[in-house]
Amino acid sequence: MKILVAVKQVSVLDDEFEMRDDGRDVDEDFFEKDLNEFDHFAVEEALLIKEASGGEAEVVIVTVGDDDADDALRTALAKGAERGVRVWDDSLVDADSVTIAKVLAKVVEREDPDMVFTGAQSVDFGHAATGMALAGLLGWPHAAVVSKLDFKPGDENATIHRELEGGLEEIMSVTCPAVLSIQLGINQPRYASLRGIRQARQKPVDELDLSDLGLSAETVKAASRVRRMYAPERGQAEIIEGSVAEQAARLAEIVKELRGA
Amino acid sequence: MAEILVVAGQRDGVLHPATLEAVAAARTVKTGGDSLAVVIISADPDGLAGALSVEGVDEVITVKAGSNDFQPELVEAVVVALAQAREPSLIATAHSVDAWSFAPSAAVMLGSGFASDVLALKSEGSDLIATRAGYAEKVLVDLEFPGRETTLLTIRTNVFEPAGGSSMPKLTAMDAPACETSLNHLGWKEPADAGGIDIPGSDFILSIGRGVSDEGNVEQFLELADEMGATLGCSRPVADNGWLAKARQVGQSGQLAANCRLYIAMGISGSVQHQWGMKHIENIVAVNTDPEASIFSIARYGIVGDMFEIAEELENHF
Ligand SMILES: Cc1cc2nc3c(=O)[nH]c(=O)nc-3n(C[C@H](O)[C@H](O)[C@H](O)COP(=O)(O)OP(=O)(O)OC[C@H]3O[C@@H](n4cnc5c(N)ncnc54)[C@H](O)[C@@H]3O)c2cc1C
Ligand SMILES: Nc1ncnc2c1ncn2[C@@H]1O[C@H](COP(=O)(O)O)[C@@H](O)[C@H]1O
Numbered sequence: 188m189k190i191l192v193a194v195k196q197v198s199v200l201d202d203e204f205e206m207r208d209d210g211r212d213v214d215e216d217f218f219e220k221d222l223n224e225f226d227h228f229a230v231e232e233a234l235l236i237k238e239a240s241g242g243e244a245e246v247v248i249v250t251v252g253d254d255d256a257d258d259a260l261r262t263a264l265a266k267g268a269e270r271g272v273r274v275w276d277d278s279l280v281d282a283d284s285v286t287i288a289k290v291l292a293k294v295v296e297r298e299d300p301d302m303v304f305t306g307a308q309s310v311d312f313g314h315a316a317t318g319m320a321l322a323g324l325l326g327w328p329h330a331a332v333v334s335k336l337d338f339k340p341g342d343e344n345a346t347i348h349r350e351l352e353g354g355l356e357e358i359m360s361v362t363c364p365a366v367l368s369i370q371l372g373i374n375q376p377r378y379a380s381l382r383g384i385r386q387a388r389q390k391p392v393d394e395l396d397l398s399d400l401g402l403s404a405e406t407v408k409a410a411s412r413v414r415r416m417y418a419p420e421r422g423q424a425e426i427i428e429g430s431v432a433e434q435a436a437r438l439a440e441i442v443k444e445l446r447g448a
Numbered sequence: 449m450a451e452i453l454v455v456a457g458q459r460d461g462v463l464h465p466a467t468l469e470a471v472a473a474a475r476t477v478k479t480g481g482d483s484l485a486v487v488i489i490s491a492d493p494d495g496l497a498g499a500l501s502v503e504g505v506d507e508v509i510t511v512k513a514g515s516n517d518f519q520p521e522l523v524e525a526v527v528v529a530l531a532q533a534r535e536p537s538l539i540a541t542a543h544s545v546d547a548w549s550f551a552p553s554a555a556v557m558l559g560s561g562f563a564s565d566v567l568a569l570k571s572e573g574s575d576l577i578a579t580r581a582g583y584a585e586k587v588l589v590d591l592e593f594p595g596r597e598t599t600l601l602t603i604r605t606n607v608f609e610p611a612g613g614s615s616m617p618k619l620t621a622m623d624a625p626a627c628e629t630s631l632n633h634l635g636w637k638e639p640a641d642a643g644g645i646d647i648p649g650s651d652f653i654l655s656i657g658r659g660v661s662d663e664g665n666v667e668q669f670l671e672l673a674d675e676m677g678a679t680l681g682c683s684r685p686v687a688d689n690g691w692l693a694k695a696r697q698v699g700q701s702g703q704l705a706a707n708c709r710l711y712i713a714m715g716i717s718g719s720v721q722h723q724w725g726m727k728h729i730e731n732i733v734a735v736n737t738d739p740e741a742s743i744f745s746i747a748r749y750g751i752v753g754d755m756f757e758i759a760e761e762l763e764n765h766f
Contacts, residue, residue, distance in 0.1 A: 200583045202738050213583065285555065285562055307548075312582050313720065315543075316552035316564050323553025328630035329520065331548035346634070351459075351545050354639035354694065354701050357518070362630035368548070372688035410555060410562040411591040414577065419588045424734070424750040434751050435761030438712075438733060441749060442676060445710045445731055446652065 188244045188340035190233040191300035192268070193291055193318070194226040196252050196259035197311040211281075211413045222259040225306025227376035229369040230263045232336060233304055234377075237267075240340045245269045247298055251279065251290050257392070265379030265387035272298070276397040278404035285410035288320035293400035295325060301340065303366045307332045315368070322366035330361055334370040338363070449481035451534050455527060455541035456488040456500060461516045463488075463499050466542035466603075468610035473603040474540040475504040475611065477571050485509055485534075486617075489526055489624070491516045503613030509620045517633040520550040525627040527554040531598055538576065543602040555600040561593025565720070567604040580604075584717060585742035606724055642695035647681055647703035652710045655681035655698055655726075659715015659736070659755050663691045669714070672759055675766040681705070683716045698725040705729060714755035718743030 197220070204217035230248070237244040246268040250256050253275050260271045274290050282290075295303060305318030315331065322329030334356060335348035345363055348356040350370050361367075379387070397403060427437050452474050457464030471486065478484055485507035486500045493510035500508050511526055513519070527550070531539060539554075541547050543565045555562035561576075568579040576599055578591045593599045647653065654673040660666060666686070673680035680696060687697040698705055700721040705711060711726050714735040719742075726732065727746045734747035735755050744750045751758060 198583065200586050200740065202740055204586075204740070213587065283562075284552065284564075288552070288556060310584060312580075314552075314564050315548045316562070318552075319549055320552035320556045320562075323524070323556040329549065329553060330631060332545050348637060349545065349549075350701055352700055353704075354697075356637040358634040358637060360632045360634055365630070371684060410560065410596070411578075411593055413589055414592045415590040416582065416587050417590075418586070419581075419745060422745045422747065424744045424747040426744075426750045426752065431753060431757045432761050434753060435758050436765065438735075438749075438751065438758065439762060439765035441731075441733065442652075442710065442712075446677065 188240070189247060189298065189300040190236060190244055190302045190304065191247050191249060191295060191298055192226070192229050192233050192263065193303065193305045193321075194230065194248055194250050194259050194263050195223045195306070195309050196220050196250065196256035197223045197309050199311070206416060210415055210417070212416055220255055220258065222262045223306050223309050225308060225310070225369065225371060226263070228371060228373050229304040229306050230266055230268065231374045231376040232369055234267050235374060236338060236340070243340050247272065247300065249274070249291065249294050251275065251282070251287050260392060261387045262379065264390045265383040266377055267383060270390055271392040272395065273392055274395045274400065276404070278397065279407070281409065281413065282407070283409040283411050284314040284316040285320050286407045287317050288324055289407045290397070290400065290402065291317070291321045292324040293402055295321070297400070301364050302338065303327070303364070305366065305368045307368045307370045318366050318368040325366070328362045328365040329367070330359065330365065331368045332370045333367045334373050336367065336373065449483070451536040452478055452482055452484045453530055453534065453536040453539045454484065454486045455523065455539065456486050456496070457542060457544050457546050458488065458490045458496060458516065459518070461490055461492060461495075463496050464542060464544055464546070465610065466544055466605040467500070468502060469605060469608040470540045470542045470603045471502060471505060471611040472608040473566070473569060474538060477538065477569055477576065478504060483507065487511060487526060487530060487622070489513050489523060497619060501615050501617050502611040503615055504611060505615050505617045507618045507620055509622050511622050511624050513624055518546055519629045519631060520553065521627045521629050522624065523550040524554045524557060525625040526622070528557050529625050530622070531558050531560070536598055539598060539600040541602055543604050547602045551600060551602045558598060558600065561596035561599030562601075563591050563599070564602045565604050566601045567607045569601065581720070585720060586740050604720065606727070640694055643693060645679070645693060645695040647679060647696060647698060648706045650679035650705070651707055652676070652678045653681045653698070653705055653708050654678040654712045654714070655683065655716060656686060656714050656755070657683035657716030658685045660686060660691070663689070665756070666691045668759060672763060675763065678712070683722050698722060700724040713743055713747070714759070716743055717741050718746065
């Protein structure tokens with residue numbers, strides 16, 4: 188029994204940033220990288236299933252990303268996953284979620300897992316698309332924004348809650364194997380222990396390129412291309428300057444004015 | 449002459465209101481000879497056709513399903529069948545949680561262009577350009593779809609004014625395509641009782657986000673809100689961590705601050721899901737250490753600073 192969890196190394200912008208010369212992305216110097224917040228919950232859910240089954244499941248982490256993304260992979264391994272797969276190819280630099288899904292689909296074929304988890308969305312671009320695009324390519328059952336999961340290795344069906352607008356949840360059963368996108372709050376993700384972090388460095392990671400998966404730059408063509416990236420026009424926010432005491436005084440004044448007190 | 453297809457949403461037989469926003473978005477790129485069709489899948493689709501007969505809609509395609517249950521595979525099969533038969537240049541649907549389940553999969557089945565959470569679209573020459581946000585709403589991105597005959601877009605909710613007016617669309621009944629369905633509806637779980645906390649009814653909300661850092665820091669904001677006469681609200685991580693009741697969460701999966709006139713957001717970045725519950729408020733004050741936080745783009749007043757320092761000083765005034 189195997190659970191495959193796809194994780195993304197996301198880019199967090201510095202407080203100030205500049206665009207790249209071609210105007211299609213932010214200059215790399217202004218990024219910090221991190222494991223996508225949602226993916227902590229997806230990894231945790233897989234580990235919980237493994238632990239509840241007395242270790243009868245293997246948790247494999249996959250990421251599509253360059254050397255930098257190794258950190259995200261090791262973070263997930265440090266929490267207790269068995270091994271990792273990292274796919275990279277220079278032609279993936281401008282990959283969109285459909286391209287990533289095409290790569291992941293080949294990894295799923297290779298690994299033949301019983302369940303695939305992704306995060307519900309990435310915090311940098313929030314496509315909320317990669318997992319369900321993957322399911323579409325595989326022809327697998329799928330559900331997005333899963334906020335509760337009841338599944339044991341060997342189960343033919345999983346019971347899930349789909350979190351809908353306004354906090355309403357729909358309880359559903361889904362045939363396995365399935366691709367599920369995991370929502371924040373489904374569990375309390377653990378932190379890796381120091382021992383886990385040390386062990387993670389030794390855990391096996393398959394490093395693959397497109398040709399290892401029988402793919403080429405042409406077969407993973409993106410479904411969109413960035414024409415231009417730019418800073419939005421800022422609203423009319425009037426910035427309150429001054430010392431902290433002055434700022435607070437002005438804020439208090441605004442409150443009192445608006446409250447008619 | 450091009451075809452545009454809008455995929456309507458319904459829950460329990462009630463039309464998803466954002467469907468009319470997707471129609472409005474699609475209309476922005478509709479030109480004279482184009483025809484706009486809306487497809488609705490439900491147990492009683494004819495009953496919803498009236499609500500879909502808004503300005504700009506030329507055709508309503510009704511697909512009668514065995515029930516009102518959400519079946520992503522059925523929606524995908526309908527979209528694929530219609531796209532193959534009609535070769536629409538654009539397929540649009542609201543960026544609802546249901547669409548998160550079916551839209552990306554339908555797009556890869558079609559091999560179409562695709563973008564999600566689109567907040568503006570336009571034609572540049574013969575190219576369709578869709579705008580969405582990136583890097584936690586700090587930048588905008590214009591996307592193009594080179595070489596794609598069809599592009600599927602999910603449209604951010606609460607951006608487009610819902611299409612209104614009326615039209616006399618042609619009604620077309622379509623047989624539900626045969627497809628395997630692997631999800632079964634078992635029931636609903638309503639959000640927990642609010643326990644007297646009234647975010648929707650409150651006219652003054654002080655709201656705290658992840659910037660509060662620790663459970664132990666929450667109490668002082670409860671007290672401050674009390675002194676100021678505000679209801680304490682929060683962003684999702686604060687509720688997910690159990691630091692405040694879920695009933696205080698503002699946003700898409702929480703509460704809509706429907707009657708609020710003054711909203712002070714402290715340590716909240718301004719994610720689209722949070723904004724969903726509050727961006728309409730006339731007076732928003734944002735307190736955030738990051739001058740680029742997207743909350744400042746919707747605020748009326750901003751303080752670039754530390755929420756604890758500001759809170760401590762504020763106490764002297766109430
Ligand atoms: C389907 C779905 C539904 C969702 N529904 C909701 C919802 O209803 N409501 C909701 O809020 N979220 C919702 N989310 C989550 C949402 O995507 C964000 O993760 C969340 O809103 C982030 O909360 P935040 O702004 O508090 O945290 P962050 O984005 O982490 O922002 C924290 C901010 O605090 C600032 N900060 C840090 N320290 C300080 C300090 N000392 N003083 C001042 N500022 C400081 C930082 O600069 C940063 O801007 C939903 C997500 C999904 C996928
Ligand atoms: N480059 C990637 N490698 C592996 N998984 C990814 C990648 N990008 C996105 N994902 C997965 O898809 C989820 C949703 O991301 P997105 O569709 O970009 O919002 C993430 O939480 C990951 O689980």
